[in-house]
Amino acid sequence: MQRFGEKLHLNNRENRKKESGPDEWLEACKRGDRTAQKRLYDSLSAKMFAICLRYMGQRDEAEDILQEGFITLFSKLSSYNGEGSFEGWARKIFVNTALMSLRKKDALKMSEDLESAWNVSSEGVTQLQSAGYHELLKLIAGLPAGYRTVFNLSVVEGYSHKEIAQMLGITEATSRSQLQRARMMLQDKIRNL
Secondary structure: OHHHHHHHHHHHHHHHHHOOOHHHHHHHHHOOOHHHHHHHHHHHHHHHHHHHHHHHOOHHHHHHHHHHHHHHHHHHHHHOOOOOOHHHHHHHHHHHHHHHHHHHOOOOOOOOOHHHOOOOOOOOHHHHHHOOHHHHHHHHHOOOHHHHHHHHHHHHOOOOHHHHHHHHOOOHHHHHHHHHHHHHHHHHHHHOO
């Protein structure tokens, strides 16, 4: 009986070693362990795909950005020092990958500044609040690339107009204008639901 108990105890210890957590996955990924990389991909891909889809607006483009983002993530993994959340660090990589792609396509060409933007009424706010999550995502995905990008950076990610202007190489006034116009377009789309 003791032998059986010892064997069972050893098996449990071996199983515990196999069930490693995210910190162990990261270290294994840094060493090039393909199994750990697959686990990390599986644990992050759904969340990062949602980010890519929000910025790109189309599924096929979002899939491309997801792959590019993971290539970047794995190549820069050694620079992650453990400060802050790993998911937050990864999120920045995917946002930046999407922004770089939009810049290459010249999709971030912004039009007029805030002075020429229309006034937005606040009556659409309650309609916006009552719209479902998936409907809102579809509406945001339908915005022009520049509007969608500024909207995501400001409303979803929480960046200031100054930070957005620096990231996109535009003026703060243009960032405000694009956000204003994105909101207007979303309100119009929500009214027509």
